[in-house]
Amino acid sequence: MADDSSHTATQPAMHPSFLRVLNQKKEIKEKLSGIKHKIGIYSAKGGVGKTTVAVNLAFALKSLGYKVGLLDADVDTPNLNLFLGIRGTVEANYPLKPIDKDGVKVLSTAMFVDEETKPIIWRGPMIGKMIGEFFGNTEWGELDYLILDLSPGTSDAPLSIMQLLDMDGFILVTTPQRIAAVNAIRSGRMIKRMGISIIGVLENMSDGSAKGGKEVAEALECELLGTINENREIGELSDEGVVPVLANSSFMDQFVSIARRFSGS
């Protein structure tokens, strides 16, 4: 029988970039060790309500008594500031510090950009580097939940988050439209391939029948967490930088019922 040393000698060396990702992942894990659960809000399709869900779910979790952080993981088209009515910039000194918005800790790349409509134009490697540096160097302190608002697509930004951040799981957002369901299923397959769990699917802009949500839940064998009705007020309030669940108790009830489904409270 070959001894251990001869076996080790024949092992192929790890590719340096793979080693770098492993080391970076370990470092980030240590830095974010005060966070109990990291949950991504995701769909490969834009415009389905990822940011809306991330913001309102964060405040619904807060209303249940949890300590919550909200991270704009849509690094190139960050929208959290607009949804939360946050204006002005903060100093980009490491370690970065999230700002407090009505009891929820918030961080977005937009906080470091002096002009609202200035484009952030980055190629893939820069996005990966930014995600590692930005997210690995933030002092969140103790949190029960960090909610991450992801960008659409299935490449650089979502991929870096799945690779680097040791996520607890993802909530997929879909709508009654078939095109949204197809893309949510695509997104779920990516999450599974990365070895991460799907917490469940949520149908936004719903008419209450949850046809799209059921299709996604069935295809991915995951839970349907619930529905959020289509309501023009949600769009109008968000445009004004007002968090819908803080302005209307019926919106709060819908998001709290979803938060209860996965938080166990």
Ligand SMILES: Nc1ncnc2c1ncn2[C@@H]1O[C@H](COP(=O)(O)OP(=O)(O)O)[C@@H](O)[C@H]1O
């Ligand atoms: N349930 C809803 N009812 C009405 N409008 C909504 C609802 N959810 C989201 N919206 C609006 O739809 C648009 C897209 O939502 P957004 O959260 O930015 O999607 P994404 O982050 O997936 O691109 C926004 O203008 C938002 O205010």
Ligand SMILES: [Mg+2]
């Ligand atoms: Mg968004």
